[in-house]
Amino acid sequence: MYIEQFISYLKNEKKMAPNSLDAYGRDIRDFESFVLSRGTDSVLEATSTDVVAYLNKLKAAGRSPSTVNRKLASVRAFYNYLLDEKLITESPARGIKTPRIEKKELEFLTIKEIDQLLASPDDSLKGRRDRAILEVLYATGIKVSELIDANVEDVNFRMGFITCYGESSKTRIVPMGRPARAALEDYVYEVRDQLLADNKEEKALFVNYYGKRLTRQGLWKVLKECGEKSGINHKLTPNIIRNSFAVHMLQNGADLKSLQELMGHEDIMATQVYLAATKNHIKDVYDKAHPRAK
Numbered sequence: 001m002y003i004e005q006f007i008s009y010l011k012n013e014k015k016m017a018p019n020s021l022d023a024y025g026r027d028i029r030d031f032e033s034f035v036l037s038r039g040t041d042s043v044l045e046a047t048s049t050d051v052v053a054y055l056n057k058l059k060a061a062g063r064s065p066s067t068v069n070r071k072l073a074s075v076r077a078f079y080n081y082l083l084d085e086k087l088i089t090e091s092p093a094r095g096i097k098t099p100r101i102e103k104k105e106l107e108f109l110t111i112k113e114i115d116q117l118l119a120s121p122d123d124s125l126k127g128r129r130d131r132a133i134l135e136v137l138y139a140t141g142i143k144v145s146e147l148i149d150a151n152v153e154d155v156n157f158r159m160g161f162i163t164c165y166g167e168s169s170k171t172r173i174v175p176m177g178r179p180a181r182a183a184l185e186d187y188v189y190e191v192r193d194q195l196l197a198d199n200k201e202e203k204a205l206f207v208n209y210y211g212k213r214l215t216r217q218g219l220w221k222v223l224k225e226c227g228e229k230s231g232i233n234h235k236l237t238p239n240i241i242r243n244s245f246a247v248h249m250l251q252n253g254a255d256l257k258s259l260q261e262l263m264g265h266e267d268i269m270a271t272q273v274y275l276a277a278t279k280n281h282i283k284d285v286y287d288k289a290h291p292r293a294k
Contacts, residue, residue: 107243108248109240121134126209140174256271259271
């Protein structure tokens, strides 16, 4: 009951996206099951010992620090809600530290690799759809959820932009360059209707062979196939394309504030992670180009 109330609060008050609501629900129900398995009568009666034991169980199961941190954040948010509602007097998650996460080197493609990737789809119906997907991902830097949630009506071909609905239902307008617009126009006006078959009422921008909205799994499959075809030495993910968009924008003179708006980051700290990759690029250029660099 309390978990459902919390999820309803996140949906109606915080305007969270369905994917985020699902993640919170899974995390907190998993914690509740653990607490009840230890003989506690209710999630309201959980103690800090329960939370620490739960985190230790996750670590012992081989869960990554980022997963453990996410689950702890979900549990902490749940108990903060219960505190606000005066259903408990103290949060069992209070004061519990999150595991330290080792910083991974940012993965992104070079411009040459992006060109190889964008040239990999063939001229079949599926290939033309896949080319439009890749062009839009790289041209806009939008997230997977934003791409698969997009409807045809969200694209303005005349002005050259796509409207995205991110976390907390925040809307932003992201421009697209000519190659992305051309690939998307070809897909929407020449290919999409053929993929829809009898499902003409479908509003989704990108659809699969059954004429239904492309799923997250379907998109990953597209990227895997195109990555292998292109011959680039990377296991391709949507985030690598998003990273490539951001790094290439900064390398070509974009300012951090504009990039933050384009990517939909609420905190500019999330955008600043791309600066390190840009600085490394500048250092490499200097080392290669300056006669007295070494």
